[in-house]
Amino acid sequence: MKRQVLMNLVMVVLVAGLLTMVSCSKPKVADPGDVNQGQEMGETDAERAARLEAERIRAQQLEEERQAQARLAEARSNFLNQNILFDYDSAELSSEAKDLLREKADWLQANSSETVMIEGHCDERGTTVYNLALGERRAAAARNYLVDLGVSASRLGTVSYGEEKPLDPASTEEAYRMNRRAQFVIR
Known part of the structure; x- marks a missing residue:
């Protein structure tokens, strides 16, 4: 008899445990990829189509913004990394330098909040005093050309570093050519 009572007790515990497990199971969550998801949530076909179109438009806008930011970053990099080069013992702008300065003027006009320092540089030939004066003339030549193209003079500063x-x-000769330059730094 004790054995029968023990078996009944074990059965009651097992049934109670089974009922507890079944009643605590997680509810089924709709799969995001389920085509009928919107309908299960009370969304009509038209509402679902409108939601999907809005999501597509937002994704397209985000991609366009990312591309625009990439173009701006590239334009800024080009502005900073393209130097104006000069001939030996000269502060005269070449036709290539004028073309590059036109591009820089366009960038400056599109970015009206930016101010720029134009640095004049020289190669190592010549005295320190002469190279400082030549570097200043080079920076001034670039600045004056930008002002002539419509960039506000108040946004442009100059400094000479000579050969330093x-x-x-x-x-x-190649190193000398690269060192005879006007270089642009955004302040």
Whole structure:
């Protein structure tokens, strides 16, 4: 008899445990990829189509914004990394330099909140005093051309570093050519 009572008790515990497990199971969550999801949630076909179209438009807008930001970053990088080069012992702008300055003027006009420092540089030939004066004339030539193109003079500053900040410290013609420059820095 004790054995029968023990078996009944074990059965009651097992049935109670089984009922507890079944009643605590998680409700079924709709799969986001389920085509009928919107209908299960009370969404009509027209509402679902409108929601999907709005999501597509937002995704397209985000992509266009990302591309616009990438173009702006590239334009800024080009502005900063393209130097105006000068001939030996000269502050005269070449036709290539004028073309590049026109591009820089366009960028400056499109970015009216930016102010720029134009740095004049020279190669190592010549005295320190002469190279500082030549670097100033080079920076001023670039600045004056930008002002002539419509950029406000108040947004442009100049400084000369003479031979003190070479891009290439070698004593070769190619290094000298790269060091005779006007360089642009956004303040």
